[in-house]
Amino acid sequence: MSFFHKIKEEEKINLFLGDFIGGIxxxxxxxxxxxxxTKEMKDNVKSYVxxxxxxxxxxxxxxxxxxxxxxxxxxxxxSFFEYKKTKNDLYSVILDSNIVDTIITTNFDTSLEDFYSDxxxxxxPYFEIEKNETDEKMAYYKLFGDxxxxxxxxVSKQDFRKLKVLPFYAEYWKAIENQMRKNSTVFLGVDLDDPDFIEVLSVMCNKENLNNLYMVTSSSVVSPTVIETLNNFKIKLLTYNETEFLKGMKAMFENQQDETKQSEVVLKKKALSVTSDVDNKFNGKVETAxxxxxSSLKLDKILIKYSNIFSGINFEDVTTLGVTDIEYKNIRIKGCYLKVLTSNxxxxxxxxxxxxxxxxxxxHSPGGGISPVGSGLYYEIFENLNNTRLLWVINLFIDIFSGIELTFKSKKIKGSVKTExxxxxxKFKTILETVEKLIGDYPKEKISELKNNFYTFQLFEYFKKNESxxxxxxxxxxxxxxxxxGDVLDFRRSYKVDIDNSTYNFVEKIQLLDSITENEIKGNRIKAYxxxxxxxxE
Incomplete structure (x- = not known):
C-alpha cells in the first residue's frame, strides 16, 4: 500500500516544511x-567554524x-528576506489540500503571512499563545520566530539553547507536542545534512506516544548517522520529489472526494465565452498548465525586464566606476558602464x-574588491536588437545564471562577480527555445520587436499545426x-498575432474533462486546481 493510500485514513496531518519552497x-x-x-569573517575567526x-x-x-x-x-x-515578496502557488496546494491541520517550520521568510494571512x-515562540478554540484558520508554528x-x-546556538530550556517557551513546545500526538506529522523538504534540523528533530520527537512520523525527501543518499536518528524516533523515510508529493497529496484527496459524490452528480454543460483579457472580465484567473x-518564470514579452528588489527602496549613494570591458570564457564585452548603488x-x-x-x-570584500552576496537582482534586455545580437544576449544570461565569472578592471576597482x-x-533556456523557433520560422522578422507574449506564440504553433x-x-x-x-465548463479565448507581414486570428477552446465538484465551489467563487x-x- 502506497503512502498516499495510507493517509486516506488520516483525518488531518501536521506538515513540517523545510526551506525547499523558499529555495524555489x-x-x-x-x-x-x-x-x-562565513565569508565575512576574518581568517582568524573563520578557523573556528x-x-x-x-x-x-x-x-x-x-x-x-x-x-x-x-x-x-x-x-x-x-535583508535577504524583507524586500522579496514573491507568491508561490505550492502554498495554495497545502492550504487547499483539506488534510493539513498544522504547518510547522524553521523558515524566516514571510510568504504565508504576506499572501495567505486570511x-x-x-x-x-517569543509571544504567548492565545489560541481561539473557534478559530478555523490553519495553525502556523514558526519555530525560530521572524x-x-x-x-x-x-539565529544562534545560544538562542536555540534558551528556546529549548527556558520555562517561558515550555507552553509553545507543549502545544506542538499535543499536535504531534493528535495527528501524524510529515517532515517535507528538509535538509538532512543540516545539524540544526537534526537538533530540532531531537527536541520535537523525543516524546512518548506521538502519532506516526514520516520524513519525505528527494535525496536517495542518507548518512548512517541520520538513518540512526530517524530509526531512534521511529520516523519512516519516504523518497519522493517534494513538489510532486504535495501535488500528489492534493490530487489524491480531490479524487477521493469526487468518487464519493459520483453517484449523486447529474452532468450538465455550460459554455463560457471569454476573451484574452479573461482575468479582468471575471475578477479572477483562468490559467492552463x-x-x-x-507565469511562474515571470515570462511575458521577448524583451524581458525583471527585478526582485522592493520598488520603495532608496539608493542614497551611487558610485560611478567608469567604463570598462567585461571578460568571461575568453570573450570580451566592450564598453560596459559600471556603478554601485548603495542603500542602508x-x-x-x-x-x-x-x-x-x-x-x-x-x-566589498576585504581585499578592496567586490563579491556577490544575497539574492538581490534586476536585469533588462534593451529594444531594437537584431536577431543575432538577441540570441547572443540570451546566451550570455544563460552563462551568467549558470555561475560563469565576469571579470572587470577599471581605474577605480577591479574584481569579478558571479551569480548562480x-x-x-x-527562464532563459525557455526564452532561447522560443526565440530560436521564431527565428527559424520567420528569419526576416526582427524578433525583438514582436509584441505578443510567450504563451500566445506557443498557442500559435499549435494552431498552425492544427494540434489539440x-x-x-x-x-x-x-x-x-x-x-x-456537475457542470462542465467550456472557455473560448481569442488571440491575434502580427508576424511576417500577416495578421493571424485564432481562438483557443478549452473544455474541462471533469465536472465541477461541490468542494470547488467556495462561496461566490469557483476554485479548482x-x-x-x-x-x-479554430
Whole structure:
C-alpha cells in the first residue's frame, strides 16, 4: 500500500516544511546563509567554524568573534528576506489540500503571512499563545520566530539553547507536542545534512506516544548517522520529489472526494465565452498548465525586464566606476558602464552595455574588491536588437545564471562577480527555445520587436499545426454564472498575432474533462486546481 493510500485514513496531518519552497521562490537556504556569514569573517575567526552548514554554529562564531552584534547579525539576515515578496502557488496546494491541520517550520521568510494571512494563524515562540478554540484558520508554528523584532528571533546556538530550556517557551513546545500526538506529522523538504534540523528533530520527537512520523525527501543518499536518528524516533523515510508529493497529496484527496459524490452528480454543460483579457472580465484567473509555466518564470514579452528588489527602496549613494570591458570564457564585452548603488540595507553592482543591463547584490570584500552576496537582482534586455545580437544576449544570461565569472578592471576597482540562479537559468533556456523557433520560422522578422507574449506564440504553433492538447488548468473565478456541482465548463479565448507581414486570428477552446465538484465551489467563487482539460483551436 502506497503512502498516499495510507493517509486516506488520516483525518488531518501536521506538515513540517523545510526551506525547499523558499529555495524555489528565490530565498536563501539556511546553508547558503551560513556560507554568506562565513565569508565575512576574518581568517582568524573563520578557523573556528567547524560546521559550515549549521547556521546556529556559524552565527554563534560570528557573535563570539565580535564580527558583529546580535542586532547587526539579525539585521543582515533580515535583508535577504524583507524586500522579496514573491507568491508561490505550492502554498495554495497545502492550504487547499483539506488534510493539513498544522504547518510547522524553521523558515524566516514571510510568504504565508504576506499572501495567505486570511487563512493562517501564526504562533511565534517569543509571544504567548492565545489560541481561539473557534478559530478555523490553519495553525502556523514558526519555530525560530521572524525578523519583525530583531531581538526576538532564533539565529544562534545560544538562542536555540534558551528556546529549548527556558520555562517561558515550555507552553509553545507543549502545544506542538499535543499536535504531534493528535495527528501524524510529515517532515517535507528538509535538509538532512543540516545539524540544526537534526537538533530540532531531537527536541520535537523525543516524546512518548506521538502519532506516526514520516520524513519525505528527494535525496536517495542518507548518512548512517541520520538513518540512526530517524530509526531512534521511529520516523519512516519516504523518497519522493517534494513538489510532486504535495501535488500528489492534493490530487489524491480531490479524487477521493469526487468518487464519493459520483453517484449523486447529474452532468450538465455550460459554455463560457471569454476573451484574452479573461482575468479582468471575471475578477479572477483562468490559467492552463503552459500559462503556469510561463507565469511562474515571470515570462511575458521577448524583451524581458525583471527585478526582485522592493520598488520603495532608496539608493542614497551611487558610485560611478567608469567604463570598462567585461571578460568571461575568453570573450570580451566592450564598453560596459559600471556603478554601485548603495542603500542602508544593500549594495548593487550594475553592469550596463548598449544591449542589456544587470544589477547584482554585492558587498566589498576585504581585499578592496567586490563579491556577490544575497539574492538581490534586476536585469533588462534593451529594444531594437537584431536577431543575432538577441540570441547572443540570451546566451550570455544563460552563462551568467549558470555561475560563469565576469571579470572587470577599471581605474577605480577591479574584481569579478558571479551569480548562480537555477530559476533564472530555466527562464532563459525557455526564452532561447522560443526565440530560436521564431527565428527559424520567420528569419526576416526582427524578433525583438514582436509584441505578443510567450504563451500566445506557443498557442500559435499549435494552431498552425492544427494540434489539440490534453493538459490541466487552474480556475479561480467569481461565480457569476450560477455554476453548480456537475457542470462542465467550456472557455473560448481569442488571440491575434502580427508576424511576417500577416495578421493571424485564432481562438483557443478549452473544455474541462471533469465536472465541477461541490468542494470547488467556495462561496461566490469557483476554485479548482489542476483540472483536466482539452485545448483545441479554430
Amino acid at each position: 521562490t528565490g530565498y536563501p537556504t539556511r546553508t547558503e546563509l551560513s556560507k554568506i556569514l 567547524k560546521k559550515t552548514n549549521s547556521l546556529f554554529h556559524v552565527s554563534q562564531i560570528y557573535l563570539d568573534g565580535v564580527v558583529g552584534s546580535k542586532a547587526t547579525l539579525s539585521g543582515k539576515l533580515k 487563512r493562517i494563524t501564526k504562533f511565534n 525578523f519583525d523584532n530583531l531581538d526576538k528571533v532564533c 503552459l500559462e503556469v509555466k510561463y 540595507s544593500m549594495k548593487i553592482l550594475e553592469i550596463k552595455s548598449r544591449e542589456f543591463k544587470i544589477g547584482i547584490q554585492v558587498e 540562479n537555477r530559476i533564472e537559468l530555466l 492538447i490534453e493538459t490541466w488548468m487552474n480556475l479561480d473565478l467569481e461565480n457569476q454564472f450560477e455554476i453548480n456541482p 489542476r483540472k483536466l482539460c482539452k485545448i483545441t483551436f
